[in-house]
Structure formats: C-alpha cells, structure tokens
Amino acid sequence: MKSEYTGRSGTGDISDDDVDSRVNDYYVNFFPEDAKVSVFDGDFTQLATATDSGEYTIDEAYVKLTEPMTVNGDPIQFFQDKNYFNKSFPVNEQYITAPGIAIGSSDTKAVLNAAFKYSIQGEGYAKAAAETSFSGLSTVPQNKYGAFSLKIDTDGTVTIAEADDNETGYDNPHAAIKGLASADSDSAYMGFVTVISTDSGGFVPGTTILSDSAVTDTYTDGNPAYRGPPVGALISDGKLFLGPKPDDWYEFKAAAQMTRPSAMADSDAVPGETKWGPMIALSSAIMFLAGKGGQDRIVELTGGPFSLAQYLQNHVQSQKKFQTRGRVAEPNF
Numbered sequence: 001m002k003s004e005y006t007g008r009s010g011t012g013d014i015s016d017d018d019v020d021s022r023v024n025d026y027y028v029n030f031f032p033e034d035a036k037v038s039v040f041d042g043d044f045t046q047l048a049t050a051t052d053s054g055e056y057t058i059d060e061a062y063v064k065l066t067e068p069m070t071v072n073g074d075p076i077q078f079f080q081d082k083n084y085f086n087k088s089f090p091v092n093e094q095y096i097t098a099p100g101i102a103i104g105s106s107d108t109k110a111v112l113n114a115a116f117k118y119s120i121q122g123e124g125y126a127k128a129a130a131e132t133s134f135s136g137l138s139t140v141p142q143n144k145y146g147a148f149s150l151k152i153d154t155d156g157t158v159t160i161a162e163a164d165d166n167e168t169g170y171d172n173p174h175a176a177i178k179g180l181a182s183a184d185s186d187s188a189y190m191g192f193v194t195v196i197s198t199d200s201g202g203f204v205p206g207t208t209i210l211s212d213s214a215v216t217d218t219y220t221d222g223n224p225a226y227r228g229p230p231v232g233a234l235i236s237d238g239k240l241f242l243g244p245k246p247d248d249w250y251e252f253k254a255a256a257q258m259t260r261p262s263a264m265a266d267s268d269a270v271p272g273e274t275k276w277g278p279m280i281a282l283s284s285a286i287m288f289l290a291g292k293g294g295q296d297r298i299v300e301l302t303g304g305p306f307s308l309a310q311y312l313q314n315h316v317q318s319q320k321k322f323q324t325r326g327r328v329a330e331p332n333f
Helices: 016-029 031-035 082-088 173-178 274-290 295-302 308-317
Strands: 042-048 055-057 064-071 077-079 110-113 116-120 123-127 130-133 145-153 158-162 187-197 215-221 232-236 239-243 250-257
Touching: 016 031, 016 274, 031 274, 064 077, 077 082, 082 232, 082 239, 110 145, 116 187, 130 158, 145 173, 173 187
Parallel strands: 077 232
Antiparallel strands: 042 250, 055 239, 064 250, 110 130, 116 123, 145 158, 145 187, 187 215, 232 239
C-alpha cells in the first residue's frame, strides 16, 4: 500500500501487519471480481453419494459457478430459478418434518430419531424422539455393505428391515440400498442406514456398536426410491442442490469463474502477476482511506478526467475478453 496513495509514511501511522492484512483482504475478497482475469477461472467438483442430502455448501473461494455442468461427464441442466427447480424435483417424502435418524445416544447399538411429524394416506401423525434396536436381522459379512430401512406406522411403531442380500453383503452402498423393500401404504418411510465393518465378525445388528472404529455407517432421511442420477443443478444462497438426490456415487463438475486466490504469505510475497501490484495497492489504499475519512484523497485518486483506478483495472481486464451469454429465469408455469 504505497505511501503516496494514503499519505501515511511510517509504521506509526499504519503498521506493516495492518498493511499486509488490508492488502490481502482486497486481493482475496475483491480483486477477482474487479479484475476478472482468466487465471482465476478453473473447475469445481463435488462428490455426490446415495447417502447424502443432495445439498452441498460451496466453499467461499468459488465466486461463481457456471456452465458447462456435468455429472460423471454427462451434461445436466443448470436451473437459475429456485421455484422451477423445486417444481421439477418435488419433495415427495412421507415425513413432514425430518426424523433426523442417527446413532443412538443412550444405546449406541440402536438408531435414534428426533421428534418429527409424518403422513400416512393423507393423515398426519407425530412421533417423539426415540431409539429403535436392531433385532432378528442378518449379520453383514466383513468388508461388505449392508442396508437397513426404517418405517413407522400409525401407532408410532418404528420397524427396521434389512436389504434382501445383507446376509451375503453388497459390494457398494448403491447396490445395498437397491435391495431395500419399497414403501407401503400402511407405513411411512423414515430413512435408511448403510453399514460396512472391517471387523472379522462383520456387522452384527443389535450387537455391534455403531460408533465402533471398525464400522463405517451413514444415516439418511427419506425414501431411496425418490433418488436417481442427478440431471439438474441449482445454485442458491451459497449452496449447490442436485435433483433428483443421488442414488449412487457421482462427480458433479462445473466451470468456476473468478476463484479466489490464496492470501499472500508475507510482505515479500507477490500476487499472481507483477502487473497486478499497482491496482491491488491502489484499491487497498482507497478502501483504507474510505474508513479514515480520506474522501478528498479518494477523489484525487479516482476522480477527474483521468482515473488511475479505472485505468489500472482496465489494463488488467484486457487480458481477457468476456463472452456474454444472455440468461432469463425459467418460467414458473
């Protein structure tokens, strides 16, 4: 942050650490959008699995994700209207509020549900928080996957059932989940559990502690029948949503524009290109002055017939010509 920009010439006016912090703040958080240089473009990838929620938090390092968007290399639709996305991939679950299934708290060999509400044949019911034990179910062999479904009836009784071939096990969670029975008219589907154990005895329902270090287990609310290969993506409020929710392992990939750079390590470090230095220093100084009442100096730096700030910004932007593609929101009908 050059002293001729700020008028502060010594560490008594502004410390070296404060300068480093302010320069890095601008470089990481503002420079990519201001400069729009292609060096910050790249790819964003997200692993999607049959046992996740279909909702993923996008790291703040990614300023903008855009097309092309693919799942396992196949193009998918990019939705820009949240309502249209939700209408295209409606939530058809039988629970009204999520049961939040998880490892039991008082009994770590059981499955816990939070208090929730559910619907069976159009009638609403409520269930208090409870733990349900595994009983009368097959042992899943060592290093094989097994799956278990949780359903609840109108009396509030929760039943755990196993996938068809848990006794011999499955090679992956997708196959195990496919082995679960479909929902029926007399109960509501709460969710499903997948397990795999490296212990020589495998996973023994009702005996094996679910939090054991040899066990890898997942707890997923919802009916797996509503899952499938994702064909649509929505980005909203810093999150990525895939529709339908995944039924297997998939890799989502999108183009990333203006990905944020890493902070410079110290005062001797340089940004990606040396020609960026004057713009970063000037812009950091302007932001510093704005908080210190230096409006007259800001006008001197940015106003008049020649704007140094605009000149430097245009100079950096000349590295890349943007192709603008017109976009409109999808219709809501």
